[in-house]
Amino acid sequence: MLWWAAALVVVFFLASASVWLAPPQSSVAAWWPASGVAVALALWTRRDRLPLTVLGIAVVTTLANIWGGRPWETAVGFGVANACEVVVVASFYRGASTPPGFSRLPDLGRLVLAAACGAGAAAVVAGVTVAGLDPSASVTMRAVFASHAAAILIIVPMTMAHLPTRGHASRQELVVQSVVLALVVGAVFGTKGELPLAFAPMPVLVWGAARFGVRIAAAQLLLSGIAMSLLTTAGRGPFPYAVASLDYPPETVGTLLQAALVASALVSLPVALLTDELAASLTRARTSAETLEGVMEAATQTAIITTDPVGNVTSFNAGAENLLGWTAADVVGHATPAWWHDADQLDRRASEAGMAPGLRVLVAPLEGDSASDRRDWVWRTRTGEELIVSLRVSPRHDAEGRRIGWLGIAEDVTRNRRAEQVLRSALDRERDAGQRLVELDRAKTDFIASVSHELRTPMTSVIGNLEMLLDDSLGATSPAQRLALQRTDRNARRLLMMLEELLLLSRVEDGTFDLRVRRTDLVEVVEQALHTLDVARGRSGVEVEIHAPGEQVELDADAEQVERAVMNLVSNALKFTPAGGRVDIRVRDEGATVSVSVSDTGVGIAPKDVDRLFDRFYRAPSAVREAVPGTGLGLSIVRAIAERHHGSVTVDSRPGQGSTFTVRLPTTQGDEPAPA
Template identity: 95%
Template sequence: MSSPGRLRDGEAAGWSTTPHAWVAWWAAALVVIFFLASASVWLAPPQSSVAAWWPASGVAVALALWTRRDRLPLTVLGIAVVTTLANVWGGRSWETAVGFGVANACEVVVVAWFYRGASAPPGFSRLPDLGRLVLAAAAGAGAAAVVAGVTVAGLDPSAFVTMRAVFASHAAAILIIVPMTMAHPPARGHAPRQELVVQSVVLALVVGAVFGTKGELPLAFAPMPVLVWGAARFGVRIAAAQLLLSGVAMSLLTTAGRGPFPFAVERLDYPPETVGTLLQAVLVASALVSLPVALLTDELAASLTRARTSAETLEGVMEAATQTAIITTDLVGNVTSFNAGAENLLGWTAADVVGHATPAWWHDADQLDLRSAEAGLEPGLRVLVEPLEGGSASDRRDWVWRTRAGEELIVSLRVSPRHDAEGRRIGWLGIAEDVTRNRRAEQVLRSALDREREAGQRLVELDRAKTDFIASVSHELRTPMTSVIGNLEMLLDDSLGATTPAQRLALQRTDRNARRLLMMLEELLLLSRVEDGTFDLRVRRTDLVEIVEQALHTLDVARGRSGVDVELHAPGEQVELDADAEQVERAVMNLVSNALKFTPAGGRVDIRVRDEGATVSVSVGDTGVGIAPEDVDRLFDRFYRAPSAVREAVPGTGLGLSIVRAIAERHHGSVTVDSRPGEGSTFTLRLPATQGDESTPA
């Protein structure tokens, strides 16, 4: 059995595809174990209670490691049965055969325990994998030896010899056979095929020469250097295969009475079991020497491949980065590599600078000196790496470079240390990108933003000056306008003498316009107080219904002149709130006056007062011309008049709704509008029923 690579548990060799396929593989493996065990019994040395070699042990362990965990009990039972039958067929008694069958089963259970939770088959690619296999083989062979010793204790007084022979033969079988069945890393070409052929021929000649003749005992280890040669040059796959083949050859020749061990045991009058013990000791030693070398060879080859791949990848990246400069230096700043991007950026070639230059060639000297002085360092290149000497992984800053042609560039340079395999710092790596265009664009943008900020500040100052001017002018005009209106009232009352009907008509028109002008001045002053934060409320507990009624009474003349039907819908009881009654009345008057202006004669205005618990509201709905959707968001801006109002020559200043919003917000309330062109509009003033402590009490 050979493994094509690491597979999921139970999927090896297709065993888990269908139950029938798994049973076929399982049965075939048990047949192999049966014949190997039978052959080992038949070829056991004369007068020996154990076989000189026991490859069935290695195959049994391999079968267990390739078996899914839930099927392992059935596999252990099958191994116990076939090894028992093999011992009986080989001529041993049922008592001895059952004992050896149990020994094989115990061995498999112990080794499987070491690999609990591992995939099937487990991997064999690193030294820890070999250590795990050695421990498992020793524990499993030890368990088999103990059970075998107990089995023969009543038949042979030298039970210890049996235990020693069983331990050696089983441990050797596991170490030689099982690595061949484990998952190996991909094969890598460590040496030419011709060398493999030569080494294999030499190994065959050495094994044949030593174990095919009556060799001397010290020559038993002669194949070991050849096995190590193969392990060092060809890796774990070849090493495991050669170890298995040479072990089989040595075992067959030794069982046939050839090689150094049978003659040495006969000459020294040792028990016949000693032949197998010595043979398996040599095999175990060969495995423990060649397999580590093979694993280290594979690991070294894999490391070299990764290093070569990384180097090729790095070289490819450096050459592909045609717009990015990648430069490496040693610790003192001598350039050691200079990629195509650096050549394109600076105009020098790698041949010009590698080994001949430092970054001082292209760094602006004045900037280096300035930053060295800022960092308190001697002028020079040390300022480039000074931030990294405290342990930082990298440092990124903008620097000024000068090309070979003298052109000035601004680059974003990231500097980081370079280390060798032992972690020692060996130099510096710089990666730079040309950001000249970006930085200049950023400078232009910053300048534009600064100019815009200055312009905005000037606009704020102009707006403040305008507000102050309006407030000042309004204040100065209010006093003479009050005097004008007072004199007009005396003229209309005939206090200064009787007037003719024509004079009275002229005086009445003048009085109306004067009052309109005074109201405009009051509104401008109010907005000025809102903007400069001096708009205080005289809050008291008041009745909203009464406020609305007073506003309607003030607008009696305008209502009568408009020809619009105005109706108030209010609760029968008071709707109380904390508010400045005068300002709320002004807001209601502005809403109603606005509705009257934009509602044709014969139309209707409905005013609804509601008590909503925590808030109270006044809604003014009309059946007028309505408001276009694009004008709704600007209705509450100062001096804004909708195009329809301008087109229809509706009188107004555009201040009324902005004053309503200011009064609402000062009361912590709001004003909203719902309008459809041609169907009318509804303005809703919503105020809290109670005010906090921010308002000025009456």
């Protein structure tokens, strides 16, 4: 609050001095700098303290007028005029920063408008105070308006934030310009100057504004305004003599002086702001240019080349020098991109695009709405080496949007493209090899199916003859002969089952695996599968038990294929469960689905082998190591049968703790079974 109180003290003494220095017989002062300081104080005050500031300004200006010898009624009116002025000006900066900035022309426009409105409000209140709206009050109003507006325009800019500073002019020039300004002000306002010379300081002020920026211009405006006001108040300068000779009211002296100060402010401040903005823009442009140049030179592995509209090279960075072998001095102003582009490629692409050979093919895609074009091109270096580059071409435009040339940015992708070609060739070879493998697999499948089909008929005949021998239809056999025949029958049936499995997988692969679906009791199917495996169960020494509901578990299924799936699961469990172990078969009715689970207490399956269990011909390493008989087809057949019934098969196993395989099938098949 100390600075706030100090500012009010300054307002008081400035107002008092202005009253004491007012021209004789004048109802108002020639200049009222207190209004400029008061407005600056308001703009520096926080919004919540503005009412207190306005009240303080009204009080101190009233006291200053009383101390200067004015009647208290007039003093109060002038105090209210000053307060109204502050309120009006502050309203223009509602929502702005504290203090507001002053660095652009719109900032000056706002200040001029605020000063005009604020000074106008003060002039109206002062006119009412002096004459109660009597016509003669217009002189007072003009004088108050001019003095207050001039004070605001000259003093307030010095107190605003963000005043640009510019240091491109020398100190010597500033000294010379300041001396010239002082001499001109002294010569015009320190003597009985002629009225036309009243505006002689203006060109010097414009000189300072153009060369030294807003801060210096505002300071020189303030100092020259103080000097001109003091000299005019002392009766010097062109205005007192002109007013006296023309017999105008004394207030006219102040009006003319302040009009001259306002004119100086309205000329020099815009010049200062404009030149500052131009200087800032030039600095930004120069910085951008230096940054761009630095980026271009730092890109030692990327060629950045610019040309004019017809293709003449205008810049050639270090990356281009490194790639092509020419220097910028060799190329800029002397060459076109035809120097390094492969001529045959240019001609070929021009022919493909249906245009005449030449550099136009490089920019043809940009003749529409495209912002840039990126393609691979062949370049030849100064030594004749061939490069493949990825080149992005973009148009360059000036500030008015006119095309002024082209920008090309290229990277050497020779190694990448050749590596891609090698990869493509390898991929093509892999694709061909894969196709051949598919064909070989198809041929193998066809061969297996054909051989299996051809072997099935004689095997059926062999089994039939063995049955006749075993039931003594062809004569009695000795016990030794019967034992041999039984062994032969068992192996023949095993071979026939293997042929059936091969034929089944063949039908699955070629899409001819059809089901004979009918209403089936799953419990009966499981029991039939176990009956078929009775011999294997007896030999294995493994206890097998069925856990099933006491009633039928029905579903729509191909009973023969479901039985085959159960047989394969139980057979697998018997193979991998040592003697004395146990196999449990559980049949469950789950509502919309039924399931068969086959659990054993065997060796279990390693986690890494689980994902491949259902692949054709896959046998776990433990099965191979222990020489467990099998073809690796059983589980793949189980999955094929389950999926053909719209079902699934899952496995849960831990090494050393056994395995559980579960087949889950829907109770109804709908209109069609799942495709094979």
